[in-house]
């Protein structure tokens with residue numbers, strides 16, 4: 001399988017990392033910042049000096065540059081044939097219709113990945129031109145399965161998916177940080193607090209999953225009458241923690257719709 005990747009930043013480097021595990025893949029990569037990608041040169045990873053060469057050598061070309069750099073990339077491939085060539089855009093907020101217009105091509109997939117896939121555990125959403133054959137769609141899904149789960153969703157759900165799934169890790173990091181600093185505030189060392197909080201988050205998810213518990217069941221299991229936990233939950237409700245998080249995620253969603 002010949003795979004191209006244009007733009008080797010946070011997402012592009014995750015794609016290189018995951019795809020290079022499969023030795024049947026030949027990767028052709030390009031970034032304007034040549035120094036950034038020198039380190040990837042390998043038997044199965046070819047560093048190209050032009051965008052057009054990546055597109056011509058690969059069957060499937062991922063474009064993982066910032067949305068405002070898409071034009072620079074598409075300018076270089078606009079006039080090349082799209083016979084047996086497919087573009088897979090990772091850009092937030094750019095619809096299939098935008099991508100057809102920007103690239104002048106129809107063999108286009110739109111995906112929404114996450115940096116969490118560095119660990120192989122992320123979810124990637126996919127939408128594509130319905131005229132693309134089933135075999136090709138199946139090839140792309142198989143390539144994406146190297147990143148974790150693949151979820152085909154209606155394009156109109158991409159904005160919501162992006163915020164929960166792809167911005168999500170940043171929000172989760174922020175919330176974990178608030179727990180970490182709470183631990184420090186009540187007398188724990190940074191390292192002890194981080195260890196406790198990490199185990200609490202990971203253990204809670206494992207427990208919920210293994211026991212198939214509802215979130216409310218776990219909440220009430222831990223809350224003794226007149227006790228410590230319900231006091232903490234009461235304070236969180238008074239401070240509208242849940243409403244504040246919902247509002248922040250809604251604002252991020254609205255921002256994504258405007259990209």
Ligand SMILES: NC(=O)C1=CN([C@@H]2O[C@H](COP(=O)(O)OP(=O)(O)OC[C@H]3O[C@@H](n4cnc5c(N)ncnc54)[C@H](O)[C@@H]3O)[C@@H](O)[C@H]2O)C=CC1
Pocket residue numbers: 006007008009010011012030031032033036051064065066067069072073090091092112113114115166167
């Ligand atoms: N960072 C994230 O967690 C996620 C990002 N995305 C989307 O993926 C895309 C890439 O995001 P990041 O990897 O975070 O960006 P980044 O800024 O880390 O990487 C972009 C790379 O593209 C290169 N570049 C810029 N112009 C270029 C050009 N004309 N030709 C070739 N390379 C060029 C830059 O040198 C850089 O290495 C964006 O469109 C973003 O919306 C999607 C999901 C999650």
Ligand SMILES: O=C(O)[C@@H]1CCC=N1
Pocket residue numbers: 092162166167
């Ligand atoms: O913040 C951003 O715009 C991109 C989209 C999802 C994650 N990073």
